[in-house]
Amino acid sequence: MLVVRELTKVFGGVRAVDDLSFNVKSGTIHSIIGPNGAGKTTLINMITGIYKVTSGEIYLKKEGVSSGDDIEEIVHGKRENITNKPIHSLVHKGVCRTFQHLEICSSMSALENILLGFHRFLNKNFFLSCINSKKIKEDEKRYKDEALELLKLFGLEGIADKEAGSLPYGVLKKLEIIRALATKPRLILLDEPVAGLNPKETAEISSIIREVADSGISIILVEHDMKMVMQISDEITVVNFGKKIASGTPKEVANNEEVIKAYLGTKHER
Amino acid sequence: MEKIKNIKDILFLTAILLILPLFFKNDFQYEIAILSILNAIICIGLNLLIGYAGQISLGHGAFAGLGAYISAILVGNYGVSAPLALLISLTFIAIFAFVISKPILKLEGHYLAMATLGVGVIIYIALNAESEITGGPDGMGVEIFKVFGYEFDTNIKWYVLVSVLLLISIIAIKNLINSPFGRVLRGIHDSTSAVSSVGADVSRYKSYVFVISVVIAALAGSLYGFFSGFISPSEASFNRSIELVVMVVFGGIGRIYGGLIGAVILTILPQFLTSFEDYQTLIYGVIIIFVMMFMPKGVVSLFDRRSSAGS
Numbered sequence: 001m002l003v004v005r006e007l008t009k010v011f012g013g014v015r016a017v018d019d020l021s022f023n024v025k026s027g028t029i030h031s032i033i034g035p036n037g038a039g040k041t042t043l044i045n046m047i048t049g050i051y052k053v054t055s056g057e058i059y060l061k062k063e064g065v066s067s068g069d070d071i072e073e074i075v076h077g078k079r080e081n082i083t084n085k086p087i088h089s090l091v092h093k094g095v096c097r098t099f100q101h102l103e104i105c106s107s108m109s110a111l112e113n114i115l116l117g118f119h120r121f122l123n124k125n126f127f128l129s130c131i132n133s134k135k136i137k138e139d140e141k142r143y144k145d146e147a148l149e150l151l152k153l154f155g156l157e158g159i160a161d162k163e164a165g166s167l168p169y170g171v172l173k174k175l176e177i178i179r180a181l182a183t184k185p186r187l188i189l190l191d192e193p194v195a196g197l198n199p200k201e202t203a204e205i206s207s208i209i210r211e212v213a214d215s216g217i218s219i220i221l222v223e224h225d226m227k228m229v230m231q232i233s234d235e236i237t238v239v240n241f242g243k244k245i246a247s248g249t250p251k252e253v254a255n256n257e258e259v260i261k262a263y264l265g266t267k268h269e270r
Numbered sequence: 271m272e273k274i275k276n277i278k279d280i281l282f283l284t285a286i287l288l289i290l291p292l293f294f295k296n297d298f299q300y301e302i303a304i305l306s307i308l309n310a311i312i313c314i315g316l317n318l319l320i321g322y323a324g325q326i327s328l329g330h331g332a333f334a335g336l337g338a339y340i341s342a343i344l345v346g347n348y349g350v351s352a353p354l355a356l357l358i359s360l361t362f363i364a365i366f367a368f369v370i371s372k373p374i375l376k377l378e379g380h381y382l383a384m385a386t387l388g389v390g391v392i393i394y395i396a397l398n399a400e401s402e403i404t405g406g407p408d409g410m411g412v413e414i415f416k417v418f419g420y421e422f423d424t425n426i427k428w429y430v431l432v433s434v435l436l437l438i439s440i441i442a443i444k445n446l447i448n449s450p451f452g453r454v455l456r457g458i459h460d461s462t463s464a465v466s467s468v469g470a471d472v473s474r475y476k477s478y479v480f481v482i483s484v485v486i487a488a489l490a491g492s493l494y495g496f497f498s499g500f501i502s503p504s505e506a507s508f509n510r511s512i513e514l515v516v517m518v519v520f521g522g523i524g525r526i527y528g529g530l531i532g533a534v535i536l537t538i539l540p541q542f543l544t545s546f547e548d549y550q551t552l553i554y555g556v557i558i559i560f561v562m563m564f565m566p567k568g569v570v571s572l573f574d575r576r577s578s579a580g581s
Binding site: 048086087088089091092096097098099103104105106107108112113115116117118119120122123124125126129130131132136139140179180182183 | 442443445446448449450451452453454456457459460461463464465466467468469470471472478482
């Protein structure tokens with residue numbers, strides 16, 4: 001789905017991400033882990049065009065192309081270069097993200113937040129909007145139903161008309177994922193989706209993430225909750241000081257000496 | 271429910287606009303009413319920018335003034351018909367606003383306020399300096415507003431014209447706010463990251479809302495010029511821009527009828543205060559301070575309590 005090649009980001013003298021390469025397979029959960037300050041969020045921000053890349057490239061599989069995840073396909077035009085493309089244009093190519101710190105429109109209702117997610121499918125003509133034309137009304141009705149459907153799927157149908165600002169943190173974390181799903185993505189980047197949640201909520205969200213991946217949507221997951229990462233990931237890339245130090249299945253990574261030394265090492269020394 | 275309430279509000283406002291002239295005793299009262307409505311139209315547009323999209327502009331007075339000057343010059347100096355002059359003026363202002371919006375709306379908060387203020391001051395200076403075309407600080411006369419031979423020569427005609435325009439702008443902006451387009455604007459107010467993460471180009475929508483509100487201001491400004499028959503650079507001054515923002519905040523930020531109520535009260539209030547002579551500005555200021563202290567959501571919040579108690 002996504003190929004990241006030799007990605008580097010330099011902030012002044014700090015190499016926040018240093019020559020990082022990895023490959024996200026379609027329909028899998030690819031986790032990126034590492035100690036605080038390892039450059040995980042910087043990486044996500046680069047992929048989603050929020051930070052400008054210092055050097056390196058990011059390639060996304062083209063829509064409707066049936067293929068594996070071979071890097072050679074770049075040459076054959078089955079992938080497109082999305083380096084430094086802003087997030088709003090990536091959404092139209094099927095990439096969406098959530099944020100480490102909640103980015104919810106707090107003065108709108110939960111339902112409206114999800115409707116915002118359907119943005120790219122809705123008619124935004126200024127003049128039609130002003131006269132509240134039939135087309136706009138029909139669209140709105142159809143997507144309202146779809147948004148309610150999504151809320152129901154997550155067991156949140158009761159909060160549709162509540163103002164988002166009044167909802168608890170755990171619900172908002174879910175709402176952000178629902179909003180991302182509403183954009184009908186092929187790839188979602190989740191930046192710490194369970195940070196600050198209790199074990200029950202964490203379990204709920206990880207099963208949601210698993211289900212999403214099983215439905216064919218690729219996921220890049222950045223998370224500190226090791227139990228969750230080890231449970232649901234198909235593949236893990238471990239980053240430290242901006243450099244990749246290991247990658248592989250959860251089992252391989254957990255037994256990797258480099259990883260234990262750099263990351264889990266502190267625990268072993270105790 | 272929401273829909274019925276909207277229709278009720280519009281009907282209520284229409285009724286007020288229809289009944290009001292029965293109480294007008296002289297031309298002066300008509301003039302104040304027309305001025306209030308023109309200010310209200312500007313404030314409704316400005317509220318879309320400030321209240322809904324969360325961007326500030328301290329240059330709207332200047333944009334309104336510039337619109338008025340362009341219309342007046344086209345009609346007076348070049349013999350262009352009034353509707354065409356209005357069209358050219360608004361098109362020019364729209365393009366102008368779009369061009370400056372690109373760099374300016376990258377700024378936020380105080381910096382955006384400073385930038386719009388700067389643009390406003392430049393317009394004001396230009397209108398003062400270009401005395402050969404604008405008449406400089408003395409201002410210039412504006413010809414009568416004539417649409418396809420029909421002259422707007424009485425206050426009643428003007429009152430009807432601006433009232434219709436007010437109703438149209440309220441309905442249009444209300445529809446806009448509740449549409450997907452408006453949802454993006456409200457989203458920008460809360461979180462630009464959220465809006466861009468669902469695929470909306472934030473800078474483009476910021477430009478759109480800026481252009482829309484500037485064009486509305488220029489339209490009302492142009493009509494003011496035609497109505498009063500005279501414009502001077504003070505219509506485009508910094509004070510005028512501040513006055514408009516105060517009207518929006520005073521009436522109720524982010525509320526359609528807030529802009530309307532703020533504009534009406536703050537246009538009429540100085541007329542009542544003239545009897546206090548020297549203390550006029552002082553009392554005006556004190557009233558605004560007290561309203562903001564006890565009704566931080568604006569005067570329009572008074573009506574909320576009444577309607578919720580009734581239901």
